[in-house]
Amino acid sequence: MEKKEYRKHVISVLVENQPGALARIIELFSSRGYNIESLNVGQTEDPTISRITMVAKGDEHTIEQIVKQLRRLIDVFKVRNLTDKKKLDRELLIVRLNVETAEKKEEVKRLVDIFGAQIVDVSQDTYTVELTGDEDQIDAFLQLIKPLGIREMARTGRVAMVRALQGDTFEDKH
Amino acid sequence: MKLSGAEILLEALRLEGVEKIFGYPGGAVLDIYDRLPFTNLQHYLTRHEQGAAHAADGYARVTGKVGVCFATSGPGATNLVTGLATAQIDSVPVVAFTGNVPTFMIGNDAFQEVDTVGVTRPITKHNFLVKDVKDLADTVKKAFYIAKTGRPGVVLVDLPKDVTREIADFFEEEYKAPPQIRSYKPVLKGHPGQIKKAAKAIASAERPVLYIGGGVVSSGASDLVVKLAEVAQIPMVATLMGLTAVPGKHPQFFGMLGMHGTYAANMAVSECDLLIAIGARFDDRVTGKLSEFAKNAKVIHIDVDSAEIGKNKPVDIPIVGDAKLILEELLPEVEKQVSKNREFLVSREKWLMKIRSWADRYPLYYEPNDRVIKPQFVIEKICEVTNGDAIITTDVGQHQMWVAQYYKFRFPRQLVTSGGLGTMGFGVPAAIGAKVGRPDKIVFCVSGDGSFQMNMQEIVTAVQYSIPIKVAIINNGFLGMVRQWQGIFYNKNYSQVHMDVQPDFVKLVEAMGGVGFRVERPQDVEKVLKEAMTINDRPVVIDFVVDREEDVFPMVPPGGSLKEMILPKYGKKSLEKAV
Numbered sequence: 001m002e003k004k005e006y007r008k009h010v011i012s013v014l015v016e017n018q019p020g021a022l023a024r025i026i027e028l029f030s031s032r033g034y035n036i037e038s039l040n041v042g043q044t045e046d047p048t049i050s051r052i053t054m055v056a057k058g059d060e061h062t063i064e065q066i067v068k069q070l071r072r073l074i075d076v077f078k079v080r081n082l083t084d085k086k087k088l089d090r091e092l093l094i095v096r097l098n099v100e101t102a103e104k105k106e107e108v109k110r111l112v113d114i115f116g117a118q119i120v121d122v123s124q125d126t127y128t129v130e131l132t133g134d135e136d137q138i139d140a141f142l143q144l145i146k147p148l149g150i151r152e153m154a155r156t157g158r159v160a161m162v163r164a165l166q167g168d169t170f171e172d173k174h
Numbered sequence: 175m176k177l178s179g180a181e182i183l184l185e186a187l188r189l190e191g192v193e194k195i196f197g198y199p200g201g202a203v204l205d206i207y208d209r210l211p212f213t214n215l216q217h218y219l220t221r222h223e224q225g226a227a228h229a230a231d232g233y234a235r236v237t238g239k240v241g242v243c244f245a246t247s248g249p250g251a252t253n254l255v256t257g258l259a260t261a262q263i264d265s266v267p268v269v270a271f272t273g274n275v276p277t278f279m280i281g282n283d284a285f286q287e288v289d290t291v292g293v294t295r296p297i298t299k300h301n302f303l304v305k306d307v308k309d310l311a312d313t314v315k316k317a318f319y320i321a322k323t324g325r326p327g328v329v330l331v332d333l334p335k336d337v338t339r340e341i342a343d344f345f346e347e348e349y350k351a352p353p354q355i356r357s358y359k360p361v362l363k364g365h366p367g368q369i370k371k372a373a374k375a376i377a378s379a380e381r382p383v384l385y386i387g388g389g390v391v392s393s394g395a396s397d398l399v400v401k402l403a404e405v406a407q408i409p410m411v412a413t414l415m416g417l418t419a420v421p422g423k424h425p426q427f428f429g430m431l432g433m434h435g436t437y438a439a440n441m442a443v444s445e446c447d448l449l450i451a452i453g454a455r456f457d458d459r460v461t462g463k464l465s466e467f468a469k470n471a472k473v474i475h476i477d478v479d480s481a482e483i484g485k486n487k488p489v490d491i492p493i494v495g496d497a498k499l500i501l502e503e504l505l506p507e508v509e510k511q512v513s514k515n516r517e518f519l520v521s522r523e524k525w526l527m528k529i530r531s532w533a534d535r536y537p538l539y540y541e542p543n544d545r546v547i548k549p550q551f552v553i554e555k556i557c558e559v560t561n562g563d564a565i566i567t568t569d570v571g572q573h574q575m576w577v578a579q580y581y582k583f584r585f586p587r588q589l590v591t592s593g594g595l596g597t598m599g600f601g602v603p604a605a606i607g608a609k610v611g612r613p614d615k616i617v618f619c620v621s622g623d624g625s626f627q628m629n630m631q632e633i634v635t636a637v638q639y640s641i642p643i644k645v646a647i648i649n650n651g652f653l654g655m656v657r658q659w660q661g662i663f664y665n666k667n668y669s670q671v672h673m674d675v676q677p678d679f680v681k682l683v684e685a686m687g688g689v690g691f692r693v694e695r696p697q698d699v700e701k702v703l704k705e706a707m708t709i710n711d712r713p714v715v716i717d718f719v720v721d722r723e724e725d726v727f728p729m730v731p732p733g734g735s736l737k738e739m740i741l742p743k744y745g746k747k748s749l750e751k752a753v
Contacts (some may be wrong), residue, residue, distance in 0.1 A: 016357055020303070027296060060235060067483035074300040074320055077357045 008037065010065045010089070010160050013052040013070055014044065014077040021075040025052060028066050034058050038091075038157020047075065053159045086163045089134045092156040093141070096121075096128045098149035107148065114140050126151060137138075179307045179338035180205040183271070186212050186314040189349050192242050194218065194233060194610050196226040196592035198253075200246020201286060202273025205338040209356050211498060218577075218610065218639055221252050221631040226400045227257020227270065227601035228629070231639055232607030234266050235590045236565055236615075237394070240321050241268040241607065247275055248286030258328045263594030264415060267326040267391060269317050270294075276336040277305055282443070289334045290704065299327030307340040311349055315327045319353040324360030325479040326392060360478065364493040364500035370473045371451075372491050377518060379448035379472070381525045382408045385431065388415025389453015389477060393648040398501035399452060400424065406508050407522035408450070409529050411439035413460050414578055415593040416453065422562070422582030428529055433730045434575040437536035440728070440736040441530045444466050455713060456486040457594070466735030476500050501647040518614065538579050539742045540724070547696050549573060549648045549720045553580040555645060559703045564616040565590065565608050569601035569625030572654035575726045577620050599628030604645040607638050616644065616707070623649040623673055626715075630682070632639045636713040637687035644706050645715040647679060650722045658725045662740070663732075679717040688713040 015021045022041060029036050038053040044051045063081065070079045076102070082089075099105045108127050112119055114139065121128035131141055140154065177185065183206060183567050187195075195217045199207040210217055220226040224243045241261070245254050251272040251425065261268045275284040291303045300320050302313050303626040315324055317329040356470030370601065376382060390399050396419040410420050413432040420427045429436040449468040454460070461467040464486060469525075475482075475489040476497055483492040494501055495546050512519070541551040553576045558563070561638050568574040576592055583589055590608050592600040607620035626647050630689050636643050648654075653671040660668050680690030691702050693716060706714045727742035 020295070020301075023292070024295060031210075031296060064486055065481070068483075072325075072479060072481050074355065074358045 006057050006059055007085070008055055008057055009054070010082040010087070010158060011054050011063075011067065011070075012080045012160060013083050015050050015051040016051055016075040016077070017043065017048050020073065021050070022052065024073050024075065027070050027071060028031070029054075029056055031067070032062060032064075034062070040157050042157045042159070051159075059091075080162070082160050082162060087160045088163060089158055090132055091135060091138055091158045092152065093131045093133075093138050094120075094128065094155075095142070095145070095153040096126050096151045097145055098125060098151055099127050100125045104148055104150055108145065111141065111144055117141065119172045175343065176341050177344045178205065178209070179310050179333070180209045182307070182310050182316060182342060182344045183210055183333070183338065184215065185344060185346070186311055186349060187215060187242065188213065189346065190240070190314070190318050192240070195242045195244055195746045196220055196229040196233070196247065196402065196426050197244030198223045198226055198250060199244070200250045202247035202250075202261060202275060202335050203244060203271075203333070203338070205275070205335065206244065206271075206333075208346070217244075218606070218635065220603060220606075222629065224257050224599065225250060225606075225629055225632040225635065227254045228260065228267070228600050228603035229453040229607035229610070229632075230268050230270070231257060231261040232567060232590050232604030233267050233611040234261070234268055234607075236587050238394070238587065238606045238632075239267075239609040239611075240318055241266070243268065243270050244272075245270070246273045246286065247290070248288045248354055250286075251288055251290040255293065255297065258294060258598060260592050260595045260597040260684065262297050262299065264326040264592065265326050265388065266328070267320050267321040268328045270328065270330045272332050272650070273338070274303075274332050274334045276309070277334045278336070280334060285406045286498040287300065292332065294330050298329070298330050299325075301330040301332065303332045304689055305332075305667070307337050310337060310342065312326055312353075313345055315349060315353045316355055317380035319355070320358065329330075348511050361480070361494050362478070362496040362499055364476070364495035364503060366432075366503065368491055369500065370495045370507060372493060373504060373511050374736050375448055375474060375491060376408070376450065376508050377515060379513035380518075380521045381446045382406070382412045382448040383446040383449060384408050384622055385443065385449055385451045386410060386412040386416040386419050387452060387454025388413065388496055390416055390419040391453075391586045393453065393478070393487075393497040394586070395452070395498040395501050396420065398498060398505060402501060402505055404510060405505070406512055406578060407519050407526060407570060409442055409526055410441060411435070413454050413457070413593070414591060418583045418586045418588040418610075419585055426526065428533055430578050431736070432457075432730065433462065433732075434536060434579065434726050435736070436533065436579070437728055437739060437741065438529050438533035440730065440739060441532050443736045446471045448472050448474070450474045450476075451480070452501075456520050461486065461736075462730045462738075463733055463735040466737070473635045481714070483681065494561050512549045536728075536741060539727075539744055541745045543721065544696055547693065547699060547718055547720045549650070549724055550576050551578050551696060552646060552648060552699055552718050553620065555699050556582045556620065557699065557705055559707060560618060561615050564618045565612060567591065567601045567605040567608055567617065567619045569619075570596045570598045570622040570651075570655075572658060572724075573620050573622045573625075573627060573648040575655075576648070598625040601625060602643070602645060603632045603635075605645070606632060606641055607639050609643050621643045621645055621647050622654055623647055623651060624653045626679075627677075633683060633688050633713050634717065640711050641713065642710045643713050645713065647715065647717045648720055649676075649679075649717050650720050650724070651676070652722060655726070659700075661723070661725065662729070679715060688715055690714075691716040692719065693717070694719045
């Protein structure tokens with residue numbers, strides 16, 4: 001077997017919107033000792049079907065196996081590894097920043113402008129900022145505001161869809 | 175028709191064609207058991223839920239139907255776990271029904287409550303928690319459909335007590351309509367292009383080998399595989415699960431491959447240039463060191479489960495689908511190729527001769543002895559006395575491997591053994607299920623002294639229902655296979671493998687209402703076996719006291735390549751015959 005190379009994989013799964021389905025999917029990763037970096041579940045255009053977007057680190061062979069095993073789950077409609085596809089890839093960040101001084105306030109406003117973020121909540125000494133973007137944008141933003149003092153943050157992890165240009169939308173399960 | 179949940183369940187089972195159920199009642203399933211006597215379903219009360227699961231499994235393996243078991247909530251459900259895992263890993267269709275606390279108490283840590291669906295998720299093909307009686311019939315229908323289609327497996331249906339009590343509509347016609355599971359569509363027909371490719375590869379290979387797995391047995395493809403082997407002159411080897419797919423005495427069959435496979439089978443796979451795997455999953459007990467397994471061969475892999483293809487070994491020609499349907503397409507293609515080009519059969523003849531010479535030179539062998547009973551000798555005698563026609567169930571360990579090596583099977587589904595999970599305690603309850611499924615056959619459970627003690631209470635079940643199974647305990651006073659490993663790999667440090675204190679099995683079995691024998695001399699083996707064959711109304715257990723330190727050979731050390739076999743010490747007699 002070739003040398004194992006670990007990288008981040010983005011896997012998109014369409015699944016019956018019913019209890020237990022998510023647990024089965026997560027189990028395929030956890031039973032192999034793979035940590036799921038992020039996981040997103042939400043409704044699709046069909047409310048009985050959920051879309052799961054998960055990001056996990058693993059070697060190619062094992063991720064391929066997981067994809068195959070996901071496909072054979074009874075509740076799963078479609079599975080796609082989006083890692084090497086042209087895709088729309090977003091996550092949401094909400095972060096509360098310390099802005100005790102006027103300079104800090106200005107600095108945050110400036111960065112918010114540049115990144116197309118929004119200030120969504122304000123207190124005497126904090127601004128809460130919301131930003132949507134791909135992983136790189138969010139990482140870059142966080143890096144810049146970190147010195148200001150992050151009080152609390154939450155990020156959603158990725159949701160992703162293949163670009164329409166790609167031609168096909170979603171491969172069949174089998 | 176207005177019925178209670180319990181009645182709906184029982185009606186659905188009738189419509190599924192279920193006749194036999196193995197189970198154990200308890201509080202949460204009382205409503206079901208209350209209605210059970212008013213049906214034609216025959217229920218067998220085992221002595222432990224694990225026994226019920228194994229019995230349903232044994233029943234399914236010999237009949238090809240879905241096995242069914244019942245258990246109550248909490249400990250009833252958790253006691254099923256080993257049995258369900260055993261059936262699931264060997265792809266046996268079983269549907270298990272468990273009771274649970276009423277829906278409004280779920281999650282409360284109520285008495286005898288357990289998250290059964292959560293516990294059994296990793297060991298089932300699928301499972302359901304029915305929360306509304308209106309969904310019950312549809313769920314049962316789906317459960318059976320999922321269990322028996324595609325790659326067969328275990329489905330568990332968890333039934334809260336209130337669901338079995340409440341009333342709902344049940345319409346027979348509606349139940350008979352095909353199930354709708356939009357996200358589950360197993361692929362059965364193989365890809366025609368791939369099948370053509372496979373036929374070409376088969377015709378152009380010089381040294382092909384058919385590697386036959388349990389999928390051949392479960393899809394009913396045995397005859398087609400044998401025909402393929404004959405048409406194209408291909409040698410056959412089988413996994414433990416695939417053993418009965420091929421007549422044990424077929425001239426092109428070289429026995430089991432893998433850790434305790436024959437020299438000829440392991441060498442054939444090591445030297446082949448085309449490996450045709452059918453319904454097999456490249457288990458580590460089969461492949462040994464993966465990088466050396468069929469190292470220079472192209473690989474064709476036929477399997478109904480696409481997730482098995484390429485899992486352990488890269489595959490050149492994958493064909494996803496049902497083995498039988500694929501072979502029906504493949505066989506004519508191969509015949510076409512063969513008639514076009516008969517010359518390649520010459521090279522096949524050479525290849526087969528080479529494998530035969532391996533088989534002759536290094537046969538399965540043990541040193542005969544006229545004072546101590548050799549375990550292999552017992553298996554040979556069981557085969558002789560039953561004319562190779564019995565259904566054999568086994569437990570797990572040395573005796574299991576000796577059965578695989580020395581019993582010559584004649585028809586599919588004749589061997590019931592825990593291949594994937596290696597479950598000790600499987601043999602006796604599985605034999606009960608097998609005999610219930612095939613009352614026309616002699617059912618022999620070959621067990622070990624360790625394994626037998628894991629579920630020997632089920633002998634009482636066999637007594638209660640007059641199920642005349644026969645049990646042969648290969649008794650070496652050891653956990654034999656563990657001792658063998660300690661002997662070879664741990665410098666004979668026999669840690670915790672002595673079973674010095676044992677029940678008197680004869681008295682024990684008699685106390686349970688069966689018939690017991692003890693055999694200590696080789697010359698008595700046949701006589702007692704014949705006597706056991708005459709007992710047809712209750713279980714018989716024969717305690718064969720055998721050579722204590724006999725090992726199973728050949729043996730591929732774990733992690734070794736199939737070529738690195740430890741061979742038995744061939745006695746003079748055998749080598750004279752062989753060379």
